[in-house]
Amino acid sequence: MMPAMTRPASPPCKAGFLNFMSELPSVTEAERRIRARLPRFGIEKVSIDEAAGRVLRQVVHAERDQPPFDRVMMDGIAIALGDGSRREFVVAGRQMAGMSGQALDDVSECIEVTTGAMLPAGCDCVVPVEQIRRDGSRVRLADDWQPTPRQFIHPRGSDCRGGDELLSPGVRLRAPELAVLAANGLDMVEVTRVPSVAIVATGDELAEVGQRSLGEGQIRRSNDRALAAALRGRGFDDVHLTRVPDDLAATTATLESLLASRQVLVLSGGVSVGQRDFVPEALRSLGVEQVLHRIAQRPGKPMWFGIGLRGQIVFALPGNPVSALVCAVRYLLPALDQAMGLAPRPPERVVLAEAAGTSPALTCFVPVRVHDDDAARSVAVPVPMPTSGDFSALPRTDGVAELAPSDSRAPAGTVAYLYRW
Amino acid sequence: MMPAMTRPASPPCKAGFLNFMSELPSVTEAERRIRARLPRFGIEKVSIDEAAGRVLRQVVHAERDQPPFDRVMMDGIAIALGDGSRREFVVAGRQMAGMSGQALDDVSECIEVTTGAMLPAGCDCVVPVEQIRRDGSRVRLADDWQPTPRQFIHPRGSDCRGGDELLSPGVRLRAPELAVLAANGLDMVEVTRVPSVAIVATGDELAEVGQRSLGEGQIRRSNDRALAAALRGRGFDDVHLTRVPDDLAATTATLESLLASRQVLVLSGGVSVGQRDFVPEALRSLGVEQVLHRIAQRPGKPMWFGIGLRGQIVFALPGNPVSALVCAVRYLLPALDQAMGLAPRPPERVVLAEAAGTSPALTCFVPVRVHDDDAARSVAVPVPMPTSGDFSALPRTDGVAELAPSDSRAPAGTVAYLYRW
Numbered sequence: 030m031m032p033a034m035t036r037p038a039s040p041p042c043k044a045g046f047l048n049f050m051s052e053l054p055s056v057t058e059a060e061r062r063i064r065a066r067l068p069r070f071g072i073e074k075v076s077i078d079e080a081a082g083r084v085l086r087q088v089v090h091a092e093r094d095q096p097p098f099d100r101v102m103m104d105g106i107a108i109a110l111g112d113g114s115r116r117e118f119v120v121a122g123r124q125m126a127g128m129s130g131q132a133l134d135d136v137s138e139c140i141e142v143t144t145g146a147m148l149p150a151g152c153d154c155v156v157p158v159e160q161i162r163r164d165g166s167r168v169r170l171a172d173d174w175q176p177t178p179r180q181f182i183h184p185r186g187s188d189c190r191g192g193d194e195l196l197s198p199g200v201r202l203r204a205p206e207l208a209v210l211a212a213n214g215l216d217m218v219e220v221t222r223v224p225s226v227a228i229v230a231t232g233d234e235l236a237e238v239g240q241r242s243l244g245e246g247q248i249r250r251s252n253d254r255a256l257a258a259a260l261r262g263r264g265f266d267d268v269h270l271t272r273v274p275d276d277l278a279a280t281t282a283t284l285e286s287l288l289a290s291r292q293v294l295v296l297s298g299g300v301s302v303g304q305r306d307f308v309p310e311a312l313r314s315l316g317v318e319q320v321l322h323r324i325a326q327r328p329g330k331p332m333w334f335g336i337g338l339r340g341q342i343v344f345a346l347p348g349n350p351v352s353a354l355v356c357a358v359r360y361l362l363p364a365l366d367q368a369m370g371l372a373p374r375p376p377e378r379v380v381l382a383e384a385a386g387t388s389p390a391l392t393c394f395v396p397v398r399v400h401d402d403d404a405a406r407s408v409a410v411p412v413p414m415p416t417s418g419d420f421s422a423l424p425r426t427d428g429v430a431e432l433a434p435s436d437s438r439a440p441a442g443t444v445a446y447l448y449r450w
Numbered sequence: 451m452m453p454a455m456t457r458p459a460s461p462p463c464k465a466g467f468l469n470f471m472s473e474l475p476s477v478t479e480a481e482r483r484i485r486a487r488l489p490r491f492g493i494e495k496v497s498i499d500e501a502a503g504r505v506l507r508q509v510v511h512a513e514r515d516q517p518p519f520d521r522v523m524m525d526g527i528a529i530a531l532g533d534g535s536r537r538e539f540v541v542a543g544r545q546m547a548g549m550s551g552q553a554l555d556d557v558s559e560c561i562e563v564t565t566g567a568m569l570p571a572g573c574d575c576v577v578p579v580e581q582i583r584r585d586g587s588r589v590r591l592a593d594d595w596q597p598t599p600r601q602f603i604h605p606r607g608s609d610c611r612g613g614d615e616l617l618s619p620g621v622r623l624r625a626p627e628l629a630v631l632a633a634n635g636l637d638m639v640e641v642t643r644v645p646s647v648a649i650v651a652t653g654d655e656l657a658e659v660g661q662r663s664l665g666e667g668q669i670r671r672s673n674d675r676a677l678a679a680a681l682r683g684r685g686f687d688d689v690h691l692t693r694v695p696d697d698l699a700a701t702t703a704t705l706e707s708l709l710a711s712r713q714v715l716v717l718s719g720g721v722s723v724g725q726r727d728f729v730p731e732a733l734r735s736l737g738v739e740q741v742l743h744r745i746a747q748r749p750g751k752p753m754w755f756g757i758g759l760r761g762q763i764v765f766a767l768p769g770n771p772v773s774a775l776v777c778a779v780r781y782l783l784p785a786l787d788q789a790m791g792l793a794p795r796p797p798e799r800v801v802l803a804e805a806a807g808t809s810p811a812l813t814c815f816v817p818v819r820v821h822d823d824d825a826a827r828s829v830a831v832p833v834p835m836p837t838s839g840d841f842s843a844l845p846r847t848d849g850v851a852e853l854a855p856s857d858s859r860a861p862a863g864t865v866a867y868l869y870r871w
Contacts, residue, residue, distance in 0.1 A: 077659055078691075081679035095842055097669065102837065104722060126696070127655030129666040144722060145655045145769065147667045188840035195842055204778070204871045205844035207679040208771050211672035212841075216660035234548030234566045238498055239637035245550040246568045248518065251632035258502035258628040270499075275547070301525060301565060348566065350629050357625070380826040405801040405865045406827045416523065419609035420633075421516055421616055423626035444826045450625045 053325035056359070056392040056431065059332075063360060066320050067368050068340035070292065073222040077210055080202050082264045083220035084369045089196035092213040094186035098130070099148035102181040106139040106161060106168055107152035110178055120166045124149050139168055148182055155181035199372035221369045224292035224342075225267045226260055228253045229283065231299035231308060232348060233275045251420075252297040252353045256346075259357050259450065260295075265365065275299070281311040288315055288337050295361060298348025300331045308345045309333055317343050325434070326392040328352035328417035332360065342368065349417040355394045355429055358448040376446040379409035379430055385443075386413070387435040394429040396422070399447065409447065426450070474746040477780070477813040477852065480753075484781060487741050488789045489761035491713065494643040498631055501623050503685045504641035505790045510617035513634040515607035519551070520569035523602040527560040527582060527589055528573035531599055541587045545570050560589055569603055576602035620793035642790045645713035645763075646688045647681055649674045650704065652720035652729060653769060654696045672841075673718040673774045677767075680778050680871065681716075686786065696720070702732040709736055709758050716782060719769025721752045729766045730754055738764050746855070747813040749773035749838035753781065763789065770838040776815045776850055779869040797867040800830035800851055806864075807834070808856040815850040817843070820868065830868065847871070 054062065072086045101107065101124070108118055118139035124131045126145035133140055133151035140149045148155070160174040170176065189195065195209050202210070202220070210218055236247040238254070250272065257268045269291070273280045280299070287294055299308035300322070312335055313319060321334040329352040333345035344361045346353040367373070385395045397409035412426045428449035432439045439445070475483065493507045522528065522545070529539055539560035545552045547566035554561055554572035561570045569576070581595040591597070610616060616630050623631070623641070631639055657668040659675070671693065678689045690712070694701045701720070708715055720729035721743070733756055734740060742755040750773040754766035765782045767774040788794070806816045818830035833847045849870035853860045860866070 077675060078678075081675075081682040091842070096839060097664070098667065100839065102839070104727075126653055127665075127667050145653060145669070183837050183839050187836055189842040193842070196845055200845060202679065203683060203845075204676040204680040204775055205841065205847065208672040208676035208775070208841050209845055211659045211675040212670050212771075214659060214661070214670055216658075232547055232566060237637075238632045238635060240635070243518070244548075246519065246548050248566070249633050249635055251629040254498060254502075254632040255625040255629035257499075258623065259625040261502040262624060306525075350633075354625055354629070375822070378822040378824075378826040401796070401799040401828070403799075403865065404827060405799040405829075406825060407822070408826075415608055416604050418517060418521065418523070418604050420626060420629050421512070421610040421614070424617055424621060424624075424630055426626065444824065 053323050053330070054321065055325050059321055059324040059334075060360065060363070062321050063334055063364050064367060066336050067342065067364055068336075069370055070224050070368050071222045072219050074217050074219050077207070077216050077218060080210065080218050080220060081207060083202050083223075084371050085196055085200050085202055085206065085218065086198050086221055086370055087219040088194055088198065089210060089213060089215060091189045091191050091193040091195055093191040095188040095212065096183050096185055099185050100183040101142040101144060101146040101148055101155050102183050103155055103157040104143050105141075105155050105157040105181070107133070107142045107149050108139045108154050108156060108176070109133055109136045109151055110154040110176055111136055113176060116170045118168045120168055122149075153178055153182070157181065197372075199370055201371060223265060223267055224365075224368070225269065225290065226265055226293040226295060227269045227271060227287040227291040228256050228260075229287065229294065229296040230270070230272045231275065231280065231296060235272065252346075252348065252350055255350065255354060256295055256297065256357055259354070259362065260365075263362060263365070275307065277307040277311060280307045281314055284311050285315050288317070288339075288341055292341055293365065294337075294341060294343045295357075296343075296345040297353045300333045300345045300347060312343060312345065317341070325390060326394065327388055328394065329356040329359070330391070332356045334360070347417075350420040351396070351414050351417040351423065354420075354423070354450060355448075358428060358450060359394065359431070376448060377407065378444055379407045379447045381430065381439060381441055381443045381445060382408050382410045384438045384440050385411040385430070385432060387432045387437070387439050389436050390434055392434055393432045394448075395432060396426040397428065397430045397447070398425060399427040407447070409445070423450070474744050474751070475742065476746050480742055480745040480755075481781065481784070483742050484755055484785050485788060487757050488763065488785055489757075490791055491645050491789050492643045493640050495638050495640050498628070498637050498639060501631065501639050501641060502628060504623050504644075505792050506617055506621050506623055506627065506639065507619050507642055507791055508640040509615055509619065510631060510634060510636060512610045512612050512614040512616055514612040516609040516633065517604050517606055520606050521604040522563040522565060522567040522569055522576050523604050524576055524578040525564050526562075526576050526578040526602070528554070528563045528570050529560045529575050529577060529597070530554055530557040530572055531575040531597055532557055534597060537591045539589045541589055543570075574599055574603070578602065618793075620791055622792060644686060644688055645786075645789070646690065646711065647686055647714040647716060648690045648692060648708040648712040649677050649681075650708065650715060650717040651691070651693045652696065652701065652717060656693065673767075673769065673771055676771065676775060677716055677718065677778055680775070680783065681786075684783060684786070696728065698728040698732060701728045702735055705732050706736050709738070709760075709762055713762055714786065715758075715762060715764045716778075717764075717766040718774045719767075721754045721766045721768060733764060733766065738762070746811060747815065748809055749815065750777040750780070751812070753777045755781070768838075771841040772817070772835050772838040772844065775841075775844070775871060776869075779849060779871060780815065780852070797869060798828065799865055800828045800868040802851065802860060802862055802864045802866065803829050803831045805859045805861050806832040806851070806853060808853050808858070808860050810857050811855055813855060814853045815869075816853060817847040818849065818851045818868070819846060820848040828868070830866070844871070
């Protein structure tokens with residue numbers, strides 16, 4: 030088997046290598062297999078004050094016409110316009126925002142109004158306060174101001190009609206959706222229950238982040254913190270970090286306990302074919318059905334995906350930091366979006382600013398820095414990592430571009446999908 | 451004064467109107483005035499487990515070389531390659547990940563290695579487990595496998611050298627940054643203290659979201675929930691909602707208390723020139739310096755911005771829902787990013803799919819739905835709102851495109867900045 034990352038440059042392609050690789054599922058096939066097996070997380074009802082960022086799971090209808098009445102759009106006076114020739118009015122009352130409707134009795138009169146007020150009955154025009162001159166109870170229109178019918182009136186029902194469907198299940202609740210929920214009286218709303226996620230780091234070489242001095246051969250745990258950040262950035266707040274040694278019994282015991290208490294398990298490391306890669310074996314022994322192991326891609330080839338007996342989602346990601354993050358943004362996060370009930374959206378697209386290396390049999394993921402050019406194109410500058418263990422340069426990137434298998438380099442100008450960190 | 455939104459269509463431009471509008475600061479000038487007066491929020495030290503999404507305020511240097519040793523990249527055997535002619539080896543030991551370094555004594559021997567292990571001293575090549583055939587303690591290389599020098603070895607210091615600057619102040623801590631923090635032993639990290647934000651709804655016409663039946667002329671409070679969602683989506687968790695009636699004394703008392711306890715105040719409504727628009731007066735009486743009132747834009751013209759005696763940031767947004775959100779994404783959120791110490795990034799750019807209305811004297815903000823086309827351009831389809839009070843269609847949009855003042859419509863193909871909800 031060829032390595033996920035070769036250094037120095039790969040030897041020339043051989044038919045045997047290509048045949049082996051062609052047996053692995055492609056990125057597209059892997060995604061299809063994952064999507065076909067995902068459960069949907071449950072629904073809970075939460076207060077509107079906890080709803081921001083959540084995924085809506087109900088239909089929201091307009092409570093009533095919007096605006097619910099002919100609504101005054103400017104502070105000023107409301108008049109009955111008639112033929113538009115009258116320039117002076119007597120103030121006969123006030124109609125403030127929030128008050129019940131007044132009525133105009135005589136076309137020689139006007140009613141003071143404020144923005145947001147109901148239009149008084151009998152009126153059909155609002156004149157802004159800047160366009161009137163007032164003298165006691167008498168008001169005169171500014172000489173150069175010509176009122177027109179229905180001016181500065183926001184008509185009842187012009188935005189929507191009572192009963193209109195305003196929001197559908199599957200939308201993430203951002204500011205506009207919260208405005209609609211609130212305006213239509215939904216103080217409680219049905220959203221997807223956020224799953225509890227366990228992140229499991231494997232590897233005897235791992236030292237704690239806070240450990241003062243490191244033993245020879247040790248490195249600090251970092252993948253689990255990175256994966257937790259990726260999840261928290263997408264609203265998964267209930268993330269629990271743990272660690273297992275490179276030991277089958279200990280790995281199995283920890284995973285059994287996590288499978289009982291979490292809906293999602295994300296492991297890093299221990300999924301290659303080495304003698305200490307216990308993760309697939311431990312998962313299978315716990316009844317987690319293996320749906321996928323290995324994908325024709327670089328980095329991230331060893332990824333493992335399965336479904337537990339209670340529908341738990343289990344991703345076992347490679348241990349190399351870049352590989353783990355690539356698999357997280359390419360498979361884990363989209364899978365969780367689907368399980369959350371989010372309506373699917375196509376990934377972002379970018380155009381390569383420079384040529385980037387590809388593989389004849391593997392989809393390659395290239396870290397890129399992205400900016401918008403003068404033509405509003407999203408331009409991706411490749412920032413190649415020497416190996417999938419090299420991540421010091423990752424903070425200078427926005428995500429990875431997905432490059433299809435090819436016998437030649439992907440030229441500048443290639444359009445690719447982008448997966449953000 | 452012309453209204454922010456005119457219905458029916460605006461009367462022909464008049465010199466007086468243009469002159470008035472030209473006295474208002476442009477969007478660019480408004481942004482400049484705001485940016486010039488913003489404070490910077492303070493710094494706190496938090497655990498790495500609370501750092502995701504926060505803004506880094508310290509330099510992070512590499513703790514040591516990365517990788518810290520010549521690191522084995524595949525499970526297999528480590529050998530001393532010599533001239534590459536030797537095909538058989540005797541297993542003389544094991545070097546697992548996390549173990550102290552072994553040494554190879556004799557070139558006829560090999561050491562079993564696992565991914566992540568230190569390369570044993572005396573070795574200069576790793577042969578993957580798939581390319582060996584083992585018989586007891588004897589190992590033979592696969593017939594078609596030719597090892598090459600330094601193969602599958604991730605050299606010490608190839609990713610970074612101890613002391614290298616890896617992260618700079620002003621970055622938001624995403625997954626790659628968390629990996630770097632953890633790998634370099636930062637269990638505590640200096641980040642920007644998240645400010646406490648008060649959102650204040652004004653308007654006697656406002657009813658509570660949960661109120662069972664609405665009085666005539668009432669509408670439900672919605673702007674504050676929308677603004678809170680916009681803030682929470684950017685990591686501002688400490689958001690407090692309150693409400694004041696259209697009354698100067700009550701408004702002043704509430705604002706005084708909020709100015710004492712919060713770093714940021716966001717008000718909606720009460721900033722026009724109407725007789726009940728008490729907000730600017732109340733703020734001034736509390737020592738909040740008015741930096742800006744009104745901007746040559748539509749919607750959102752009445753926006754007010756000031757700075758309190760203790761550096762509190764005060765945005766008083768218009769009461770119309772679309773206006774309030776436009777001002778929030780165009781001014782409030784970028785201002786908070788600056789005060790958080792985030793390194794500036796240019797806004798996204800989009801290209802208009804269809805022509806959109808502009809104004810000769812005002813910058814116009816048009817709600818748009820955005821998708822990427824086959825050339826990786828971000829294409830924005832305008833979704834015009836009938837008035838700035840109409841927000842039922844906002845959930846179908848991604849944000850607003852900013853269109854410069856112009857005597858003619860912005861044609862399809864116009865490139866504009868995008869501000870996402």
